Amino acid sequence: MSKEDYRDKIEEHRQSFEEEQQEQQNLSRVSRMNKNGSNNKKPKNTKRKSPLMTILFVTFILIPLTILIYFVQFYDPGKTIEEAEKDTMDSVVEIDKTGSKAEASSSADKDKDDKANDEAKAQAQKDAEKLAAQQKAAEEAKKAEEAKKAEEAKVAQQQAEAAKKAEEAKKAEEAKKAEQARKAEQEKQNAAKAKTHTVKANENLYRIALNYYGDGSEATLAKIRAANGMPNDTVFVGQVIKLP
Template sequence: MNKEDYRDKIEEHRQSFEDEQNEQQSLSRVSRMNKNGNKNKKPKNTRRKTPLMTILFVIFILIPLTILIYFWKFYEPGKTIEQAEKDTAEQVVELDPSESSASDKEKDKGKGQDDQGDKKAQEQSQKDADKLAAEQKAAEEAKKAEEAKKAEEARIAQQQAEAARKAEEAKKAEEAKQNAKATTHTVKANENLYRIALNHYGDGSEATLAKIRAFNGMSSNTVRVGQVIRLP
């Protein structure tokens, strides 16, 4: 059955439906006239029933018309009804490509900005962490240097104290040694320090005199008769 046959069939149903409608309208007018002629009768509360022609109209006109429109607009040879309905739904819900592309670009742009912001935040955080680590390292190195300096000063002070102690001990030992070897001389009449040095050391030089003076704690070469002088 081609499209022309469907159209002829629809036209026949439409003509039949119009004839039925005219007949129904004539019957309705007769009924109203009968009701108006007997005014004393109370109108009956009757339920309106669905006319037979309406059912026939739906079956023989609307359904074939819907099928005809479907075949005319959407049907393609070789395509199933399910596929055609799917394509129709996709056409209805399909978005404008330009709008979709613009939306994707906006999303990509926003994502790119977020990524850049996250990257900058990470770089700043890394810089802060590196700076803090460098400050901590510098503080630790300064602390170690201060401790090393204090340790070196303590070591030097200990060495100096040890050297002074050893020098003092050596001095005392030398004095004790000299005292053990020293001899005494009692100054006689007509003797002076020069003659005493010359007699004991065979040398009356200033160096020898200075040695004798230092050993006895004397400030000059003056001596007294009867004075005991230690000779180193």
Template sequence: MSKEDYRDKIEEHRQSFEEEQQEQLNLSRVSRMNKNGSNNKKPKKSKQRKFPLMTILFVTFILIPLTILIYFVQFYDPGKTIEEAEKDTMKNSVVEFDKTGSKAEASTSSDKDKDEKANEQAKEQAQKDAEKLAAQQKAAEEAKKAEEAKKAQEAKVAQQQAEAAKKAEEAKKAEEARKAEQAKQNAANAKTHTVKSNENLYRIALKYYGDGSEATLAKIRAANGMPNDTVFVGQVIKLP
């Protein structure tokens, strides 16, 4: 405790002592007034007068000497003046302040280190999150490109199939047109024969084809829609 603290405590005890004396004085006056007013009445609250008296005795004979003794033990130096004692007190206060300041600086430094460490951890976490997000975006872009490439390939295959089907259809139509044109030409170039008396289908085949085989006869019948080899005089027969 500093010198000022001891002074404050002594001043508090002095005020307490004065208040108790004033209270004792007031009680004495009241007692005298009661005694003068009524001699038959006994004084009341006699027990309460003992407590302030004991307090006064305790403060006077124990607390005040003890406080003075502590003051002399802690602060009193016969070789020092009051100004030097005050300077020493100031120095002690400065030393205590320096210790407190050193502790505060150490605490501030520790807090600063913790903040720097927390900031570094936050930066590392932010960098990891950014890298993770970049990897996810890259994977999403690659998946999107693969999906687009797959769709493009499917579209290309579908287009090729459509073109192949179109070409096949065109080739089929061209073949049908060619066959129709050939049949038309064959029909235009087809020869005919008018059946005369004493002629039959066999003799007609020998005359035009030099062959009276069943195959030749079947070809003539098919060209004319004949069910058999029977012909009539004056009938016009196509010769394929």
């Protein structure tokens, strides 16, 4: 028989012993109540004697059974008392180890759960950091896009202003050239008209120079005299004068 079977038998005998003892106590209580009647008087204090069945059970069952378990489980004719005690201690240690293993297993499961919780928290923190980084990157990209659009708009405005200024400058240059061309044409026409002049009444060389050149200085008069071979400023009515 194994240790567990002996222990089960001992436990069964112990329970039957306790049930018999309880039954004896109940019978004794009922007998006292019958003896005292239906009134609620307290029974007299008497010495409590050990039940006969208990004595018999201890004498003839429990003690022999304990000796039998000892001989079967622990007794070995070839072993000394020290070795028997050592085996007994080994059995106790083995039971303790079993309990320790169960406790270690429970502690390992707890550590595993704690580790899983820590990993879950770490993963959640990583996910939150990743999401925050993505949001930050998206915001930075949006700001960069807005800055790019603003820069493009600024460049476009500058180009439009530069084009407008260039157009205005071109128009001004064209207007200037047109004015210069007009003046040149006017001067050409004036020069064509001023090639010759027929002297009229009451005209002299000074008035003729002032009319055609806007200047009656001696230098202008000398140029007209040289073109016509005139010795002085004297002119006659009907005289044709070359205007250089």
